[in-house]
Amino acid sequence: MTDHQQIADARNYPFTAPDRLQLDPTYGELREKQPLVRVRLPYGEEAWLATRYEDVKTVLGDLRFSRAAALGRDEPRSTPHSIQEGILTMDPPDHTRLRKLVAKAFTARRVEQLRPRTQQIADELLDAMIAAGPPADLVEHFSTPLPIRVICELLGVPIVDQGRFHTWSEAIVSTTSLSPEQIDEYLANLYAYIAELVAQRRKEPTDDLISALVRARAEDEDRLTEDELVRLAAGLLAAGHETTVTQISNFVYVLLTHPSELDRLRADPELIPAAVEELLRYVPLGAASAFARYARENVELGGGTVRAGEPVLGALSSANRDERVFADPDRLDLTRPTNPHVGFGHGVHHCVGAQLARMELQVALGSLITRLPDLRLAVPEPDLAWKSGLLVRGLTALPVAW
Template sequence: MTDSRQVTARPYPFAAPDRLNLDPRYAQLRRDEPLSRVQLPFGEEAWLATRYEDVRVVMGDARFSRALSVGRDEPRTIPRQQDLGMLRMDPPDHTRLRRLVAKAFTARRVELLRTRAQQITDELVDEMVKAGPPADLVEQFATPLPIQVICELLGVPFADRDKFHTWSEAIVSTTSLGVDQIQEYLNNLWGYIGELVAVRRREPVDDLLGAMVRARDENEDRLTEEELVQLAAGLLAAGHETTVTQIPNFVYVLLEHPAELARLRADPTLVPSAVEELIRFVPLGVASAFPRYATEDIELGGVLVRAGEPVLPAVGSANRDGEVFADPDRLDLGRVPNPHVGFGHGVHHCIGAQLARMELQVAIHTLVTRLPGLRLAVPEPELTWKSGLLVRGLAALPVTW
């Protein structure tokens, strides 16, 4: 059995991201070295889990802890460690915070928002059609849609979107922002939420932020002021940032797979399964993140992971595991079953998964049905991609129809 003392760590990420293409080295590792030793740009060495079953164990087994990262030199792609609040907690502390907001993101509550999300989406398409092509799908559609939805759910003024959308980059930046600027943006975001909290105390409103303030003030032992501010700021940032990125990513992938796009246009009832397949197919993260620390010696994938060692779950790799997904590198919008781990697994499963699913379904369905001639307005090589971020995404997506 292999252990960390017998393995030399390889640099990770393996290379700069190539658009939405998953690095082929993941497939090689799944086959030959499913748990490999890696060294990220910052922090201690870690194991990298690349097979689906191992990734699910790392994310779902209580013997792997996020809380043990506190006080450790956590493997990461940025120089400074960030206070990630709930993302660095284990139960029961994690459960205490998650319970406060989980009710706002149930499937039932999210479905009640679908009509409003559809209205916002239709208005955005109306504006694009009125202005005429070409249009930048990132700026004119993908960015305002999830921002307005999360603003209305939380109770944050949509008029402030440019400010907090800019500050939210601090959460996903690797090299796009300097260390001091990241902290400045985080402080701005926390200060902004703190001001909204003060307003809710003076003028109570029945929205998610108002409910969180009441939970803090009426149950002092359940939520500290710092937890309240950081939790609300995290929901605001995470509640729009990835969906803003994924809408253009999904459209790009569909345009790159014309046969599957034609299939979807011919049968829009495929949209829910299409969204699940796109979540599986698109490797959103540039590299694996949020390592879990072993609380005891554990055998995983033929490797002895010693107590106190961190393991990184490679979600993008797990979602291409041929042991679970037939023909895993093929886009199949009707794939069933599709047990992807694109939203994570276990106690840290994305709390906003149902909201993201709904927004993505509404966005893709509307674009497919209302703009059936949607296509790139520039040659594919001229598209610009974001850089220096934890996630892959297009800086702009010029389209016509």
């Protein structure tokens, strides 16, 4: 098939509406027969979609592909609005300048220092849940408050405001769940809230990440503008809890619906770190691929040619099920010996909070396995309600008993 034929035959994408945590089988067919396919998203220009592991890593990690080139373009997306500013639309060296400022807050050593406090929060939440008795909604009483309290303490955000910023953060991941007017309102509220915190920290510095960012700007005016500071902190606050909130419940759902693997984990809690990595590979968090990269030059990819100026999306969930890399990829295997998944992305935009998310997920699963060894669904699986209109897949509630 020629490039012109492929362009004429662009497929609507996503191929189907999200079905719980099932990965659309179309990805497997494309990996085998047409690993680079032309797609048409609900908004923006047409794009290429890469579905194989190595091709996805190339799109995300090769500097021949640019995120900054999306600026001023009608980039392909699932949302009416387009994120045309901030660290997500930067390439090195601008991206490097901002990332260095926050990366030291998320080093493995710093995250391990947060583990005891994270465990304490998890135990407090489970104490309250157990005291109230079953059934309980794991989303409301555990999955949501745990990452929120951790990121609040890390950034220095008052916990009493968690409800407000958790609501506003939906603007970051909304496709159709919020109207364009609501998205603009929520983002404005979030940025105004962070700007106020920044002003407070400038007057009264404390030992938190927002204070550290304020100090970085004061020490070198050229390194961080006021707008960059506010948007960076707001992005960390939103991204630092939104996906982990969703993934805790997703992981528990997958384990409860794979009883043999859950029994294996209960029998050997030392498998928790490996289980988290396998679940990061197995769960297709994104409802569709997002944040296209634009080719700076002609690039041979997936048996085709991406021409200079054309956008490409990397299908992370498809890459994580690539038969060329993962044996029996559609099977959940908590003892998988090697697991080079791309659940946190790849390249310069690899999730800066990956280590924090890993630690929180390990603490969450370990606590539930240890404290609630008889955990089970409190309703039939088909009765569970799933979120819609978001960039990510997740449960609106997860009723459990023990």
